[in-house]
Amino acid sequence: MEKIRIGIIFGGQSAEHEVSLMSASSIIKIIDKSKFDVLKIGITKDGRWHLYFGDVENIENGQWINQAVPAFIVPDPSRKYMITLQNGIETRYPVDVFFPVLHGPRGEDGTLQGIFELMNIPYVSCGVTSSALCMDKVYTKKILKNEGLPVADFKVYFKKDLLLEINAIVREIEESLGFPCFVKPANLGSSIGITKAHNKEELKDALFLASEYDTKIIVEKFIPAREIEVSVLGNENPIASLPGEIIPSNEFYDYTAKYFDGGKSKLLIPAPLAKEETEKVKDLAVKAFKALDCSGMARVDFLLSKVTGIFYINELNTIPGFTKISMYPKLWEASGLSYKDLIEKLIELAFEKYREKQALKLY
Template sequence: MEKLKVGVVFGGQSGEHEVSLMSAYSIINVMDKTKYEIIPIGITKDGRWHVYFGDISKIRDGSWIDEAIPIFLPPDAGSKCAIALNNGVETRYYIDVIFPVLHGPRGEDGTVQGLFELMNIPYVSCGVGSSAVCMDKVFTKKLLKQEGLPVVDFKVFYKKDLPDGLSDMVMEVEQSFGYPCFVKPANLGSSVGVSKAHDREELKKAIMLAAEFDRKLLVERFIPAREIECSVLGNDDPAASLPGEIIPSEEFYSYTAKYFDGGKSKLLIPAPLSAEETERIRDLAVKAFKALDCSGMARVDFLLSKVTGVAYINEVNTIPGFTNISMYPKMWEASGLSYGELIDRLIELAIERHRKKQELKLTL
């Protein structure tokens, strides 16, 4: 049986470049080499695309680029390949399905998904629209709120109004919900650029920090809560995993706590919840997935209030982390689906979604 040619795309130009490298290493390492011919495609921090066939451990530390060959993916529906030019010789690497392992802007936000659509090639995870909406925390919250799903109170500000409007922003937050509060770039993940502000001076610093990463800034009311996550898998009939709980090593689950705290943060899988709480989380996760028109996979993050017991939807991640410590695959393992089986299922879902789209008419 001929192997399925899978292009694993990693790296990218976002602040989560290093996280993507770790995720890609884990995925390639686990993929069944008897089923798949893997074509690793890396994107550098300055946006250059390369194909790489060396030691996959070099993907993890970023040294893969030393042995990589420049390529481009033509937005041509008939090509379905990556084209490399090496010493004047053209080589075409044909691809059956693409597995993007890109976190953050220019990867998880619908941009590369648009390229894959133009190539008319199956790809893992959400489509252009849902990828773009879920990447933008403001759009996500507005749509979830419109659907009657629970989100915490929030305010939206813009970098263009800084620094002149900083005092007005601070006053608006103080009058709306006060301290402490969270400040986030609207379009990043992995807690990059996220701060918890306890007073006016910290809020000013947090807003200026977030503005280094995005033009749109989100400030959220703080609620004392447990951090619960739930993995969703599927297309038209998605299913939710058992939830997990994060007990961060720091005051909140920051970028450092997620990836570089030496295992001090605790991941409890399954989360110690009642049967009723577990089903409520799983039900909300699927509802959020459907409301945002997701497909393939997403990780839905919740804040479970310690005071009221209300589960607020915090974020929806369409390409969640896939490192050896990442919650998305670990929650599915706890639900009976191994890491390797999960990858198989994601590729199957990508091909299924693409096949159904081919059945649609493009013209009258």
């Protein structure tokens, strides 16, 4: 059987560049090489595309760029391949399906997915619209709230207003949300740029920190809660995994706790929930996935209030972490789907979605 050529894309221009390297390395190491011919595609922090033909170990440590060849793609449906130009000679590397393992803006936010759509080529992950909506925490919450799904109270501010109205903004947050509260860039993941502010001074610092990563800032009401996550898989008929619970080593599950705390944070899989709670959170995860028109995969993050027992939907990650310690694949392993089989299922779903689109009369 002829192998499927899969273009695995890693790196990218977001602050989650290093996380992407770890995720992609894990996928490349485990993917079935008897079925898939892997084309390793790296994007530098300044947005330059390359093909990398070296050892996978050099991806995670960032040394891949030293052995990479500049490359590009053309958003043209007649050119389903990567292109290199060396010494005036053009070499083409055909691609059957793309697997972007890019976290954050310019990778997970619909921009890259738009290029794939212009190429008319299958790709793993959500489509353009759902990727953009889920990347933006504000629009995610607005849509979920409109669909009658539970989200915590929040406020939205813009970077341009901070210098002129910072005292008024702080006062409004104190009166409407209270302390502590969470301050986040609207478009970013891996808990980068997020602060739990306990007072006015911390809030001011938190707002300016978040503004370093995005022009739009979301401030969320603090809920004393357990952190529950559910993996969702599928297209029109998605299914949910068993839920997991995170016991962070820090005050909340920040970037350091996620990736660099030496295993001090604990992942409880499955989460110690009552049967009815497990079914409730799985149902909510699927409803959120459908409400935001997701396809392929997403990890749905919840806050389970310790006071009311209500599950609040915190956010959806359309290209969740895929490292060896990441919750998305670990939840599916606990649900009976191995890491290797999960990767193959995601590729199958990409082809399924592509075939359905080809049957439409779009033009």
